[in-house]
Amino acid sequence: MSADFNVHYVANLARIALTPEEEAKLGTQLGGVLQYIEKLGELDVKAVEPTAHSFPLVNVLRADEVRPSLPHEDALRNAPSKGGGLFLVPKIVE
Amino acid sequence: MLNRLTISEVTAKVSRREASAREVTQACLDQIQRVDGQVKAFLSYDSADALAQAAAIDAAIANGANHTDKPLLGVPIAMKDVLSVKGQPLGCASKILEGFTSVYDATVVEKLKAAGAIVFGRLNMDEFAMGSSTENSAYFTTRNPWDTSRIPGGSSGGSAASVSADECIASLGSDTGGSIRQPAALCGCVGLKPTYGRVSRYGLVAFASSLDQIGPFTKDVRDAATLLEVISGHDLRDSTSIPQPVPHYRGALTGNIKGLKIGLAKEYMVGGLDPEVKASVDAAVKQLESMGAEIVEVSLPHTEYAVATYYIVATAEASANLARFDGIRYSKRVDGGNPAELYKNTRGAGFGPEVKRRIILGTYVLSSGYYDAFYLRAQKVRTLIRQDFDKAFEKVDVIVTPTTPTAAFRAGEKSADPLQMYLSDIFTISCNLAGNCGLSLPCGFTKEPKLPIGLQMLGKPFGEETLLRIAHAYEQATGWHQEKSPFSK
Secondary structure (H helix, E strand, O other): OOOOOOHHHHHHHOOOOOOHHHHHHHHHHHHHHHHHHHHHHHOOOOOOOOOOOOOOOOOOOOOOOOOOOOOHHHHHOOOOOEEOOEEOOOOOOO | OHHHOOHHHHHHHHHOOOOOHHHHHHHHHHHHHHHHHHHOOEEEOOHHHHHHHHHHHHHHHHOOOOOOOOOOOOOEEEEEOOEOOOOOEOOOOOHHHOOOEOOOOOHHHHHHHHOOOEEEEEEOOOHHHOOOOOOOOOOOOOOEOOEOOEOOOOOOHHHHHHHHOOOOOEEEEEEOOOOOHHHHHHHOOEEEEOOOOOEOOOOEOOOOOOOOEEEEEEOOHHHHHHHHHHHEOOOOOOOOOOOOOOOOHHHHOOOOOOOOEEEEEHHHOOOOOOHHHHHHHHHHHHHHHHOOOEEEEEOOOOHHHHHHHHHHHHHHHHHHHHHHOOOOOOOOOOOOOOHHHHHHHHHHHHOOHHHHHHHHHHHHHHOOOOHHHHHHHHHHHHHHHHHHHHHHHHHOOEEEEEOOOOOOOEOOOOOOOHHHHHHOOOOOHHHHHHOOEEEEEEEEEOOOOOOEEEEEEEEOOOOHHHHHHHHHHHHHHHOHHHOOOOOOO
């Protein structure tokens, strides 16, 4: 399963820039980890239901009413770039 | 010396006006000044804010506030750097959050403050709670107060070390695969991971949302019961918090464990277990038996698959949760030619090696073509692990195991090999996958050097009362918790 693990490709999916040194090191380390987790292939799980949550609650709802929320200036407080009450981002649409 | 006290002792003194909240807080700050240069449990702390909180509490006491209404009046409690405290830094020991200030209180912080606690300090941890030693902190490695050449465990290493070095009265941490119980064991204090959904996660920076729980580090079991009672309960702001009433946990500490059934999982007494750890756990089991508990062998046959399951489930959830650190709304930004480059540069510069490793692994197991083989399969094995516990708990009230295979290891000993580090969590991980509660408390020491050994007790979902009852009875009978680290003064 892991023979085709391509660090460069997956790091791009994860939106993480890696140096060539990091790529090489991570490739080796994750190769070992992947080999280890392939252990799960030993088990027959065809008839087993997956667990996403230990105690799944369904339809957790509350009354549809306005409640206090984060003040605008607090939401912007930690922004790396802001202006005019907004987060500033680089141009997305040409 | 006030910093050495337990919560029960502090509240007794404060209620009798033998000590003020300010004096207790100052004693903790003095101890930090004295020893934290060596222990390195705190990333930062705001003395002025802590003393201001203490002064407000002393004023409230003068106006009639009491411990019946506010059970933590005058108790300084320190926070892992993963919990949001309004106006204080929140960094998850990561460079990517350098300079971040929390804009609201976590639910647990609100509850602690409402109960009269002084909430202070930012305790060191592995970056984003990923690790077992604090060596993955972007800042420095916390030291084990019993031997500073060794690690305190992780990820909540600062939370454990600060309690063992008496730099605070108690602390909070978080546990995704053992991050409360393992450092508590290695530092010789009590650490409790509540049942999933028992404590609100609102204001806890998410690592793996289906596994994370907040819990206390304390100097004895009674204090763990006190803190759990304060921080538990349903919260509208966490849709996974369970609407179950909160029991009076201290009321469960009767000292009587006659007839309770204690399970021993044969799969947990395996190779790799240090002989001194095994001897201490065996002795603890004999002790529990002599106090009237019935020992029953149980089987958790899928234990050997827990670590692999965990590193798929936890990394998959982490890869999604940590997508929010993209340099747009918060965190440091590193610009790029286009938005995708900005994200990649920001995350490449801001995350440390272990966080990158786990996000990339998590992205891979969720990626097209591999989802079924890895992620879905792991979720199915998670079902098998949970069923193991369900079956075992039909026969017993709690399961007793070592918390860790060895006592604290040396800094640097395992940091080069991530898989070896992951395998050191073998005894604690299943509990999170199943969603049960678990606790670690001291059960002895290695001889040379003298290092704490932890006994883990795993309980049924919402079985914290039984867990605390057994742990308390054991602790009172043995007195291991009274042994203090060399920094405790």
